[in-house]
Amino acid sequence: MTTSAKRAPVRIGVVGLGRLGKRHAMNIAYRVPGAVLAAACSPVDEERTWAREALPEPRIYEEYEALLADRDIDAVWLVTPSSLHAEQIVAALRAGKHVFCEKPLSLDVAECERVLAVAREYPHLQATIGFMRRFDPSYVDAYEKMAAGAIGRPFMIRSQTTDKNDPEGFFVRFAPTSGGIFLDCTVHDIDVARWFFGNARATRVYATGTIALHEGLRECGDVDNGVAVVEFEGGRLAVFYASRTMAHGNDTHSEVIGTAGALAIGHYPRANRVDIYDADGIRNECTPTFFERFEEAFLREAQAFVESVRQRRQKAQVQAGGANLPHDDAQIGATLADALEATRIGRALREALASGQPIAL
Amino acid sequence: MTTSAKRAPVRIGVVGLGRLGKRHAMNIAYRVPGAVLAAACSPVDEERTWAREALPEPRIYEEYEALLADRDIDAVWLVTPSSLHAEQIVAALRAGKHVFCEKPLSLDVAECERVLAVAREYPHLQATIGFMRRFDPSYVDAYEKMAAGAIGRPFMIRSQTTDKNDPEGFFVRFAPTSGGIFLDCTVHDIDVARWFFGNARATRVYATGTIALHEGLRECGDVDNGVAVVEFEGGRLAVFYASRTMAHGNDTHSEVIGTAGALAIGHYPRANRVDIYDADGIRNECTPTFFERFEEAFLREAQAFVESVRQRRQKAQVQAGGANLPHDDAQIGATLADALEATRIGRALREALASGQPIAL
Amino acid sequence: MTTSAKRAPVRIGVVGLGRLGKRHAMNIAYRVPGAVLAAACSPVDEERTWAREALPEPRIYEEYEALLADRDIDAVWLVTPSSLHAEQIVAALRAGKHVFCEKPLSLDVAECERVLAVAREYPHLQATIGFMRRFDPSYVDAYEKMAAGAIGRPFMIRSQTTDKNDPEGFFVRFAPTSGGIFLDCTVHDIDVARWFFGNARATRVYATGTIALHEGLRECGDVDNGVAVVEFEGGRLAVFYASRTMAHGNDTHSEVIGTAGALAIGHYPRANRVDIYDADGIRNECTPTFFERFEEAFLREAQAFVESVRQRRQKAQVQAGGANLPHDDAQIGATLADALEATRIGRALREALASGQPIAL
Amino acid sequence: MTTSAKRAPVRIGVVGLGRLGKRHAMNIAYRVPGAVLAAACSPVDEERTWAREALPEPRIYEEYEALLADRDIDAVWLVTPSSLHAEQIVAALRAGKHVFCEKPLSLDVAECERVLAVAREYPHLQATIGFMRRFDPSYVDAYEKMAAGAIGRPFMIRSQTTDKNDPEGFFVRFAPTSGGIFLDCTVHDIDVARWFFGNARATRVYATGTIALHEGLRECGDVDNGVAVVEFEGGRLAVFYASRTMAHGNDTHSEVIGTAGALAIGHYPRANRVDIYDADGIRNECTPTFFERFEEAFLREAQAFVESVRQRRQKAQVQAGGANLPHDDAQIGATLADALEATRIGRALREALASGQPIAL
Structure with missing residues (x-):
């Protein structure tokens, strides 16, 4: 800096x-x-x-x-x-x-x-x-540990995006244009899996789901709780869960499992470092929404974007000189190509949900 | 007593x-x-x-x-x-x-x-x-809380049975007769789901898996890490994970998610109440095998069986008298019919793994 | 066996x-x-x-x-x-x-x-x-890790015995003969400190306390929350806390701190392996009383006593033969001498509480 | 804003x-x-x-x-x-x-x-x-819960400031001018206690300590691990622990215990939301220093200071108009008077450590 x-x-x-x-x-x-x-x-x-x-x-x-x-x-x-x-x-x-x-x-x-x-x-x-999530300090720490070999060869991702239930069902009105639960929520988990699996290609997907609370979703073929399985090349697997109906808060977590260990990110979605002891036991309040959970990630994302633009400028200025600039490509987040792949997988999940059949990619 | x-x-x-x-x-x-x-x-x-x-x-x-x-x-x-x-x-x-x-x-x-x-x-x-598991104090406590309405209507189970990797691969030699990972390991999770879902019937299953370490499983069509999705009547879902290759120990845990909350059983498989603080951070040792994890469950299972036999005798003796005996049917564990259903679902998962297709039941 | x-x-x-x-x-x-x-x-x-x-x-x-x-x-x-x-x-x-x-x-x-x-x-x-506590599996595990050198040289113990508040104040009626909070409750922590410190002699103690809820204790000079500091030879320290007024349950825990790490036993007094997720966050119920917390310890204590008696008999029978019997002296719990020392320290704490002055031993 | x-x-x-x-x-x-x-x-x-x-x-x-x-x-x-x-x-x-x-x-x-x-x-x-710490989000959350009555009447604080051991012993060279462990480290815990106890006056203190690793402290009468007990008016108690020799990181935590519950802040000093599963069990890395632990607090402290200065200006500008400005006095951190009291208590602890006697204030 x-x-x-x-x-x-x-x-x-x-x-x-x-x-x-x-x-x-x-x-x-x-x-x-x-x-x-x-x-x-x-x-x-x-x-x-x-x-x-x-x-x-x-x-x-x-x-x-x-x-x-x-x-x-x-x-x-x-x-x-x-x-x-x-x-x-x-x-x-x-x-x-x-x-x-x-x-x-x-x-x-x-x-x-x-x-x-x-x-x-x-x-x-x-x-x-x-x-x-590519800028969340805990996701980044886990990624770096994995990349350094801490868990051997990673072969499985489990990841979820679950939101506190909104009794007013705002997202129900939003459902016809949201693309459904997999394109709206699971797309983050898909991106995490692709990132941790080094951009491996997905080969086959399966999905199912249920409506726990929000019957209004039925007419647009959506669910409020969905489960997905994605197979990637090289025998790698991902299992995703998305929910709109959690009671305790936004509970986003991911695990990457390897041949020599595993890393979990955000297993308990505690809001802060406070433990509450009372007649009901010991409890933690949870991150209410993704804003609180990813506040730092949003900030670092913006900082990385700006830093990247400035480095591009600097490179442009010194292009003739061949100066040895730090290259930051790993730090600038999801590219358009990453987003394309996430949409491709998310759409296949939507199709699997509708058809009840696995979809080859 | x-x-x-x-x-x-x-x-x-x-x-x-x-x-x-x-x-x-x-x-x-x-x-x-x-x-x-x-x-x-x-x-x-x-x-x-x-x-x-x-x-x-x-x-x-x-x-x-x-x-x-x-x-x-x-x-x-x-x-x-x-x-x-x-x-x-x-x-x-x-x-x-x-x-x-x-x-x-x-x-x-x-x-x-x-x-x-x-x-x-x-x-x-x-x-x-x-x-x-039907006798494990934590599973029983969660079941009773669920039955008392603590989490609203339960609609989703996530459950896993994962074992510490055995570098000698004993289970590989056992694979040809074990029925494969779903019939050997996941069958416990199937039984948990049926128990918590009040014996709901499974309607459709899907499964996939990978070999992370034990190539010897390939010839009998088995995997060392498997994932399964089971749909039950009434819009209920279960997601299962089984692994033979964990680094940290036997990590058996289950979650039941309802419309007003969720219950997790065994989320962190800590071996006991000791926290170890050292230069690597703070850590817990884990239950190495299912013996340590379910020691108390095995004991209570035996106690319940014996108590049940004694109550049957007592009933037989007083049959004419119409005495009001405590009936303990809910406490005597899995019946032959439960075991039949677990096998039926486990076999369907095996078929799904082999065919790559969902199997209707 | x-x-x-x-x-x-x-x-x-x-x-x-x-x-x-x-x-x-x-x-x-x-x-x-x-x-x-x-x-x-x-x-x-x-x-x-x-x-x-x-x-x-x-x-x-x-x-x-x-x-x-x-x-x-x-x-x-x-x-x-x-x-x-x-x-x-x-x-x-x-x-x-x-x-x-x-x-x-x-x-x-x-x-x-x-x-x-x-x-x-x-x-x-x-x-x-x-x-x-000398038979509680977690205390024993921590002791063995410490004895094996896992935390370097242990120099500090923190230990507490706290009970869920009894609104009826049974212990208030019992106070005149209980010896006060340090002799009644802290005596367990004193024994833990002596055990982990290898029977080191206490040299000086200080204590204070307060009445949070149970005014009836005042007339016999007792408190419902007490704090004690005990210095042991060799520059070792212990800090104890005892309470009769916890809201969440029996919360007995101990820490031993060494030059290369620390071990905590029972830091969170969770009753079992269940996590409860609801609108209040994520919580664990706690061990309500010492019965639930130390159920296994009471059992192992009895088993060890019986085994010790049987080994004494066996030794007596083979005394002439000089047979190599397993010696289990470390496993038979607190001796009368241990109990004497615990009382000696507990009485000094009571005296310190009454006088407001440190007491040399 | x-x-x-x-x-x-x-x-x-x-x-x-x-x-x-x-x-x-x-x-x-x-x-x-x-x-x-x-x-x-x-x-x-x-x-x-x-x-x-x-x-x-x-x-x-x-x-x-x-x-x-x-x-x-x-x-x-x-x-x-x-x-x-x-x-x-x-x-x-x-x-x-x-x-x-x-x-x-x-x-x-x-x-x-x-x-x-x-x-x-x-x-x-x-x-x-x-x-x-007055600006750390977790401390603030706990303070607000306490102030709202969540734990009844608070009567006890336990608080610690412990640093990862610095094998080079920088602080040893700093010891002659640092004021000793209580004025250098515990002063933060003293301020927490005064804050949570509503500026109650301390009435008596006691302290002891030991040198676990850094013998160089002996000549200036300092210790690398210290324990302190402070009595406040109204039967309130505080117990403090300070250490320079932790293996696992900066472990700053505090508890406030009341008649209807307790709040703990920072009980486990995990560095982030990552859990590491490997052959040693499940572990969390810890905050290495107070910088990482209190990064957000330092920022909010600066933001609050600036906001306070701006509000003072605004007040000055509208002084004649009697406008109803938000008053933020509770949010601007420790005053000079707070710092004086912290020093007063810290010096008494130093004197108690040196004399082995409780010191009345």
């Missing part, structure tokens, strides 16, 4: 200021060295008002196109509805902006592939999809 | 004195009120010698038939090779003995059904298959 | 059949190989009635002297009021009986010394005071 | 850029909304060079007096040797600067009192001593 702090800052425009967008904006504004929150864009009045008050002097845009036209913006940060991601990424790249986009890239495999094709035309631009 | 201790003891003959057989024999001999270890039977010289020295004055038999002919024996306790279970149970019943038999009843569904048919002729005889 | 099971049993008379006495009697009757529960003695009608029904054919005595006169009794097992222990032990030894006695030996140091003087006349008789 | 971000920033000069000073500087520079790292001061060349490279355009000073003369600096942030704290705070106040100072205020009670006397002349200036 020492030297980077002296370099020109990366000027970022955040697009979409819903609950998660606000968090990204605050991180970029106040906690990412080398970043300037230069602009904020939202079609929603309330969100623009918030931006004026909470953020440090950003230019405020109502339209995405106007923001893209702003020559002072180096990068866009998309926290918009999933259905807009693909076209907004393409537009950003064509406007010469680096781009960070919340997951998913797209729920449609062909659309993902079109975005990749465009991105290949702009190799000097950073394009990252927000699979934030 | 107060009154039962005065009643005539149950005279038991243990058959098979391998490692597990010796443990059963010691429990019956010294730790089960109301039981008398009256006889021990083994074709192995060393085992009979052990019985003479370690057990309190049992009659020693080399042949099972001779033990069955002993009029002083009330019950037989079978800890013999799986392939003998069915015929030995039938012979015991025909000889008028109550019978406890280690799992499995049989690896063959039709054979299981034949034993059930015979047993129906002897309704006054107790016949129990040794799914010992 | 193999060979011992063939030797003549130890015939035991249990004296005192209150709540703890009943447990000891049931263990001896049904779970200790080589023991026969030959007699039971109580001045209380209800307790003798219980003995007739629950125990296997014991002779029933109302008077201790009558039991001592019974030539068929090899050993007495005293679970009587503390004030009777010293004279009952002496009488047992003079009657030629081995003796197990619940703690404390006596609240009076001089009286402890008189019992030791008598016991020296009967070196062939086993005399054990019931500091059951 | 919304409105505060629009107000004029607080311009801070950090003084002292050792390991902890660098961390504070980076927090202020990049992670505290509303703060500007305006200046950095150090007599050490290397540290000033670091400041030039790592920090965003601060003015660099070699001498503290020069920084105080800088009219653009609103507040100073002292991370200097303890012996300088008192005079530097006084000089800052006299120069009209708000001041944050790392603990301790001073090792000398009279000197603490002199600083308080000066501070009383500048009531409009914020003066905070860095007891960062």
Whole structure:
């Protein structure tokens, strides 16, 4: 960080200021060295008002196109509805902006592939999809231990994404466009498995599920609890679980099992370091949502993105000199290609759920 | 226990004195009120010698038939090779003995059904298959909490049976007759799921697996790590994991998830209450094998069997009087019918593993 | 256990059949190989009635002297009021009986010394005071790890004995004769410290305390929460905590800290292996009383006592032959000398509490 | 945070850029909304060079007096040797600067009192001593639960500060000026106890200790493991433990025990959410130093200080209007008076250690 702090800052425009967008904006504004929150864009009045008050002097845009036209913006940060991601990424790249986009890239495999094709035309631009677990300190620690051989050869992943039940069932209304539980939730676990398995290709998937509480999901073929099995090349396996109906909180955890040991990340989703002793026993409160669980990951993700953009610039400047720059490719999170593969597997799971049959990839 | 201790003891003959057989024999001999270890039977010289020295004055038999002919024996306790279970149970019943038999009843569904048919002729005889988790204090506590409504409606079970890797691969030599990992290991998890789901019928299963270390399993179509998904009527799901290759010990745990909470049994397989603080951090040693994990369960299983036989006698004596006896049917463990269903599901998993297709039941 | 099971049993008379006495009697009757529960003695009608029904054919005595006169009794097992222990032990030894006695030996140091003087006349008789933690599997495991050098040189013990609050304050009525919180509760922690510190001598003690809930203790100078610091020779320290007012259960734990690591025993007093997930978080129920926490320790204590008596007999029989018998001195629990030292330290703590000054020993 | 971000920033000069000073500087520079790292001061060349490279355009000073003369600096942030704290705070106040100072205020009670006397002349200036646990999210959560009545009436605190052993014994060289283990380490636990006990007055203290590894401490009367008991008015007790010799890491934890429950903070000092399963069992790595343990606390401490300064300004601006501003006095950390009391208790512990006698306060 020492030297980077002296370099020109990366000027970022955040697009979409819903609950998660606000968090990204605050991180970029106040906690990412080398970043300037230069602009904020939202079609929603309330969100623009918030931006004026909470953020440090950003230019405020109502339209995405106007923001893209702003020559002072180096990068866009998309926290918009999933259905807009693909076209907004393409537009950003064509406007010469680096781009960070919340997951998913797209729920449609062909659309993902079109975005990749465009991105290949702009190799000097950073394009990252927000699979934030790749920046969570515990996931990173486990990954590094695994990579250093601590558990022998890893051959199995178990991973889950489960949310505290929302009695109002917000996600039920969201279900017709969410892509279903596997594309909406399990996609994070899919990305974890691919990351830990070194981008191994998935070969076959199976899925099933049930509706525990939210009958409203039935009409769009979705479930509120889903189970998936994914086989990867090389005899590697992954088992995923996703739930919308947990009583205790957001309980995201993963395990990687190897021939000489295993690593578990987040086995008990305790909210903090407090133990409560009372007449009911000893208990821990749990992380209520993924915001609390991955607060640090969201921040590090933003820091890594900004650092990566600055290193790209530095490389560009010294390209003739052949200087030995630190290469940080392992640290910049999920690529568009990673996002494409996650969507491909997630769609196959959706198909397996609907058909009751395993799907070969 | 107060009154039962005065009643005539149950005279038991243990058959098979391998490692597990010796443990059963010691429990019956010294730790089960109301039981008398009256006889021990083994074709192995060393085992009979052990019985003479370690057990309190049992009659020693080399042949099972001779033990069955002993009029002083009330019950037989079978800890013999799986392939003998069915015929030995039938012979015991025909000889008028109550019978406890280690799992499995049989690896063959039709054979299981034949034993059930015979047993129906002897309704006054107790016949129990040794799914010992039904007697583990933690499993029982979780079951009772669930039954009392603590977690709402249970709709999902996750359960695993994993063993510390045996570098000598004893189980590889045993593989051709073990029935494979699902019939040998997962059968316990199947029984847990059926027990917690109130004997719900399984409707469809899927399975896959991999060989992490023991290539010798390949020729008999077995794996050393297997994953299974079982759907039960009423939208209930179970996910099972079995492994022969854990580094840290026997790690048997189960979770039951309901609409208002969840219960986990044995999440961390710590061996005891000791935490070790050293330069590597803080650690717990783990239960090395299922013996240590289920020591108490094996004992309570034996106590419950003996108590059940004594209550049957008492009922028989007072049958005319219509006395109000405590009925303990929920406490006597897995019936022959439970064992049949476990085998039926286990065989379907084996078929699913071989075919790569879900199997309807 | 193999060979011992063939030797003549130890015939035991249990004296005192209150709540703890009943447990000891049931263990001896049904779970200790080589023991026969030959007699039971109580001045209380209800307790003798219980003995007739629950125990296997014991002779029933109302008077201790009558039991001592019974030539068929090899050993007495005293679970009587503390004030009777010293004279009952002496009488047992003079009657030629081995003796197990619940703690404390006596609240009076001089009286402890008189019992030791008598016991020296009967070196062939086993005399054990019931500091059951010495038989708890977790304490034993930690002790063995420490003895094997796992934590370097141990120099500090922290240990606590805390009970779930009894709103009816039974112990308040018991306070005038209990000796106070340090002699009643902390005495177990004192014994743990002495055991782990290899019988090091205590040199100075300090204590303080408070009344959190039970004002009735004030008139006898007692507290319901007490803290003690004990210095041992060689620069070793112990810190103790005792409480009568815990909300969550019996929380007995100990730590031994060394120059290369530490060991904690019972840090979380979870009742079993069940985790409960609900809207309040994740919790464990706790061991409600010391009975549940030390159930296994009480049993192993009895087994060790019986085994020790049998080995003493065997030694006596082969004394001329010089046979190489296993010596089990480390396994037979707290001696009368250990109990004397525990009382000596406990009394000093009581004096420190009363005076507000450290007491040199 | 919304409105505060629009107000004029607080311009801070950090003084002292050792390991902890660098961390504070980076927090202020990049992670505290509303703060500007305006200046950095150090007599050490290397540290000033670091400041030039790592920090965003601060003015660099070699001498503290020069920084105080800088009219653009609103507040100073002292991370200097303890012996300088008192005079530097006084000089800052006299120069009209708000001041944050790392603990301790001073090792000398009279000197603490002199600083308080000066501070009383500048009531409009914020003066905070860095007891960062008051900002740790887990400590804050426990405090709030206690304050809300979750554990009834709190009557006992147990708290410890233990460091991973430094085989090179840096702190031994530091011992002659550190004030000894209680003033250097336990002072944090003292502050926790006073905070949780609502600033109750300590009435009597006792202490003892031992040298486990670092014999070099003996000549200055210090120990590497110390134990302290502090009695507070109202029958409240605290027990403290400090160690320099832990094998597993920095293990800082605290418990507050009440009449209806207890709260523990940091019982297991796990470094993150990773569990490691291998042939040694299941383990967690631990926080190596207080930096990792209290990283978030240091940040929130700085954020709270800055927010407090801004609110003071706002109050000053609206003083005539009587506007209803949020008052945040409970959130701005330890005052000079808190630091004085911590020193008073710490010195009494030192005296108790030296004399072997309890010390009345």
